[in-house]
Amino acid sequence: MTNKPVSAQDKFMLRLPDGMREAIAERAKENGRSMNSEIIQMIQDCLDGKVAESRPAVFISNELIDKIIGIAESIEEIKDKQNQLDSKKKP
Secondary structure (H helix, E strand, O other): OOOOOHHHOOOOOOOOOOOHHHHHHHHHHHOOOOHHHHHHHHHHHHHOOOOOOOOOOOOOOHHHHHHHHHHHHHHHHHHHHHHHHHHHHOO
16 A cells, blocks of 8 residues: 555545445455455456456356257258258259
């Protein structure tokens, strides 16, 4: 941190959306820090590039991936059969 007395440190007023204060307090408690220290750590992590993009992570199970692959293969088979039927119709 810094050796400046608290009165000499930069200050910034911030409005938090409903529920965010409680979420920060819980996270700070889990990490054994004050809310101020937790917020500073979160900002520092973001500035250091330690935070992933803000888009939510999507988890797709292997079972779902297998089903999607199966559907894609079925579509290809249907296309092949349709092409065979179309070629038989042409004189």
